[in-house]
Amino acid sequence: MPKPMLKQMQGQTRENNILSANQNQPQKQQFQQMDKMKLDRLLRKTRSKEYIQSLHKLDAGGHVHNQNKLDEIINTIRNEFPDLEISGIMLGIVSICHLGEPYEVHTLDITGQIIEHYKRGQVLPGGLEKARSIAMRGGYDFIEVYTDCCRAISASGTVSVISN
Incomplete structure (x- = not known):
């Protein structure tokens, strides 16, 4: 028992x-x-002027072959979010490309630290394609692409969250 x-x-x-x-x-x-x-x-915090100006340099073109300039841009992004490991949640940044035809948008891949300019119809890699149509509509300086959403950043630094 x-x-x-x-x-x-x-x-x-x-x-x-x-x-x-x-x-x-x-x-x-x-x-x-x-x-x-x-x-x-x-x-959701408003982005700094330094951050916005740094991302405007993506259209200059010369930084694509200059690692120091690229590192400078990546460091500015990391400094904007000092309390976060941004590379773990941000996939990259997409913006309208002002280099002219045949280019439509350019991207900054945070994890691979790659800046690339894309032609019309050329598919964006690594989940960045979802931001292309937002960037092409205009009204925003650039689109931050995260694993769970997109954040559209205006010239004043205000952030609009766009769910996937």
């Missing part, structure tokens, strides 16, 4: 552990939601 009681007690202990784990689950989800809210708040 003592054996069945012991098994029953182990079962009860296991249930208590399962209940304890389930009780902690809402706290974990709440913590993740709080982190998401904090991240969202940080990414």
